[in-house]
Amino acid sequence: MNRLETRIEELHDELLKTPEEAREAVLDHLEQAVLSLEASGQQAPQWAKAYIAARVDAAVEAQFDNLPL
Numbered sequence: 001m002n003r004l005e006t007r008i009e010e011l012h013d014e015l016l017k018t019p020e021e022a023r024e025a026v027l028d029h030l031e032q033a034v035l036s037l038e039a040s041g042q043q044a045p046q047w048a049k050a051y052i053a054a055r056v057d058a059a060v061e062a063q064f065d066n067l068p069l
Contacts, residue, residue, distance in 0.1 A: 004037045008048055015051065027055050 001009075011030045018026055031052050034044040 002042075004033055004040070004042070008033045008037065008045060012045075012047065027051060031055075 008030065011026055011033060014026050015023060015030070030048060034048050034052060037044050
């Protein structure tokens with residue numbers, strides 16, 4: 001396991017321990033680590049991609065929640 005893979009696993013452990021309302025900072029770090037790993041030609045763990053995708057989905061949904069009717 002290389003440095004980025006190790007860091008991603010550490011962030012996973014941290015996400016599991018962090019209350020949901022305080023996860024944004026950890027998710028920022030996770031996203032950066034995943035982008036760096038993929039930029040080096042390696043595959044990111046599926047669970048990490050799922051966390052990032054869920055974060056994007058939530059942000060998009062929040063935009064629609066604020067649309068006037």
